[in-house]
Amino acid sequence: MIRVVLPPHLRTLARVDGELELEVKAPVSQRSVLDAVEARYPMLRGTIRDHVTLLRRPMVRFFACGEDLSHESPDTPLPDAIASGSEPFLIIGAIAGG
Amino acid sequence: MSKVRVLVGTRKGAFILTSDGARKRWKVSGPHFAGWEIYHMKGSPVNPDRIYASQTSGWFGQIIQRSDNGGKTWNTPGSSAEELSGPDGTPKGESNKFVYDTSPETGKPLTTHQWYDGTQHPWEFKRVWHLEPSLHDPDHVYAGVEDAALFESKDGGKSWHELAGLRGSDTGPKWQPGAGGMCLHTILLDPSNPNRISIAISAAGTFRTDDGGKTWKPINHGLHSQFLPDPTAEVGHCVHRIAFHPSRPNTLFMQKHWDVMRSDNAGDSWQEVSGNLPTDFGFPIDVHAHEPETIYVVPIKSDSEHYPPSGRLRVYRSRAGGNEWEALTKGLPQRNCYVNVLRDAMSVDSLEPCGIYFGTTGGQVYASGNAGDSWKPIVRDLPAVLSVEVQTLP
Numbered sequence: 309m310i311r312v313v314l315p316p317h318l319r320t321l322a323r324v325d326g327e328l329e330l331e332v333k334a335p336v337s338q339r340s341v342l343d344a345v346e347a348r349y350p351m352l353r354g355t356i357r358d359h360v361t362l363l364r365r366p367m368v369r370f371f372a373c374g375e376d377l378s379h380e381s382p383d384t385p386l387p388d389a390i391a392s393g394s395e396p397f398l399i400i401g402a403i404a405g406g
Numbered sequence: 407m408s409k410v411r412v413l414v415g416t417r418k419g420a421f422i423l424t425s426d427g428a429r430k431r432w433k434v435s436g437p438h439f440a441g442w443e444i445y446h447m448k449g450s451p452v453n454p455d456r457i458y459a460s461q462t463s464g465w466f467g468q469i470i471q472r473s474d475n476g477g478k479t480w481n482t483p484g485s486s487a488e489e490l491s492g493p494d495g496t497p498k499g500e501s502n503k504f505v506y507d508t509s510p511e512t513g514k515p516l517t518t519h520q521w522y523d524g525t526q527h528p529w530e531f532k533r534v535w536h537l538e539p540s541l542h543d544p545d546h547v548y549a550g551v552e553d554a555a556l557f558e559s560k561d562g563g564k565s566w567h568e569l570a571g572l573r574g575s576d577t578g579p580k581w582q583p584g585a586g587g588m589c590l591h592t593i594l595l596d597p598s599n600p601n602r603i604s605i606a607i608s609a610a611g612t613f614r615t616d617d618g619g620k621t622w623k624p625i626n627h628g629l630h631s632q633f634l635p636d637p638t639a640e641v642g643h644c645v646h647r648i649a650f651h652p653s654r655p656n657t658l659f660m661q662k663h664w665d666v667m668r669s670d671n672a673g674d675s676w677q678e679v680s681g682n683l684p685t686d687f688g689f690p691i692d693v694h695a696h697e698p699e700t701i702y703v704v705p706i707k708s709d710s711e712h713y714p715p716s717g718r719l720r721v722y723r724s725r726a727g728g729n730e731w732e733a734l735t736k737g738l739p740q741r742n743c744y745v746n747v748l749r750d751a752m753s754v755d756s757l758e759p760c761g762i763y764f765g766t767t768g769g770q771v772y773a774s775g776n777a778g779d780s781w782k783p784i785v786r787d788l789p790a791v792l793s794v795e796v797q798t799l800p
Contacts (some may be wrong), residue, residue: 311544315465315466317441317442317463317465317466319464320440321469321482346499349498349543350484350485350499351469351482351485352499353499353500353502353503354468354502354503355466355467355469355502355531356466359500359502359503359505360505365465365466365467367464367465368465368466372524401465401466402465404464404465
């Protein structure tokens with residue numbers, strides 16, 4: 309099981325509490341994880357990545373295992389700890405404002 | 407006894423204010439969609455319990471919400487269990503998918519418009535400013551968006567497509583964003599002619615279709631805007647709001663960046679009716695529910711000083727369709743008031759006497775149950791109010 313943590317506003321929108329647990333076929337990448345998130349929670353389509361280009365929205369960040377993976381290719385395999393479910397994949401609303 | 411429901415969109419959520427027809431005691435529910443910008447909410451004239459809401463965020467983009475029980479509960483259209491996936495098993499979730507039409511079948515929609523620096527810039531969807539439910543079908547709704555375009559849904563908000571003839575009209579490359587962005591903010595559906603729709607865009611002007619949205623023409627003759635190289639240009643005018651009385655759809659009223667205007671031929675030509683207003687800058691304009699020549703504006707000091715002149719919040723009413731205006735001040739703060747009233751933040755009910763409502767950037771929602779003669783705040787401390795719509799219920 310892949311573990312995914314949504315930012316609070318998207319948890320409210322998807323009507324979930326806590327982490328998501330999703331089955332994701334290997335290879336586990338940003339793209340395959342987000343495909344699984346959107347398949348289970350279609351109301352999240354367009355909120356994390358663009359509907360058409362599937363590019364990450366500018367003020368959304370992807371963290372995993374203490375690293376910012378936002379600028380990695382969507383098809384780069386995620387760390388083993390994410391693929392094994394020992395660490396969660398974090399979807400973050402970027403800090404903005406002051 | 408009749409009831410009134412006031413739908414308030416704010417910078418940080420939606421609020422629903424309800425009262426019986428006496429309009430003296432109000433219940434406040436909310437915030438709904440807490441923390442999100444709610445640009446607009448509006449109920450279907452056919453089924454008032456069907457309400458559409460535009461929920462937006464700089465982080466997570468556009469969401470469309472729909473209630474089928476008068477705002478008690480909400481859903482993103484098309485996200486119920488039986489609608490989770492399409493025939494091929496792929497997730498649908500398209501209620502927030504606003505994609506500009508670039509198909510050759512619908513003409514040649516533009517891919518650029520004028521940018522602040524005069525160069526051409528690609529059209530980029532940012533948010534839905536205004537939702538206008540059809541007068542005839544609760545599943546049919548129009549959306550005015552930024553960057554300016556008109557979309558419609560015929561399945562209750564589950565999916566959207568652009569009426570590309572508007573953006574594809576010849577003037578498109580000359581449209582440019584105002585300070586608030588290039589937004590399509592007003593949609594008037596003619597009750598007497600289902601093929602006629604008038605819309606307004608900042609900063610492009612006013613446009614009309616007479617064939618149900620296939621083709622559009624600018625209707626800005628008579629507007630004069632000093633910030634344009636040609637002050638009487640066909641497009642480029644910063645129209646802040648247009649309004650009409652449903653019984654007289656050919657008489658349009660306009661609050662422009664500067665100037666209050668009127669047309670008696672469905673926008674083919676306009677005349678200034680600013681008259682004795684203390685300033686003719688402002689954002690909203692609305693029409694009395696029972697008196698088609700009684701109109702309301704909120705004068706704002708200037709384009710850079712977005713607050714009432716002299717710190718006195720005054721609604722101005724004309725009972726003559728313009729030119730002759732009276733200040734309405736009873737119950738409104740008359741000193742140290744420096745709020746703004748945004749373009750979609752005024753509305754009227756259809757009770758007798760007519761109720762007028764407006765919200766401020768300071769978070770107050772004021773109501774008058776006597777056509778503006780006196781005012782009281784329903785609430786005082788909401789987040790900045792972006793929009794106010796009123797439903798009169800049986």
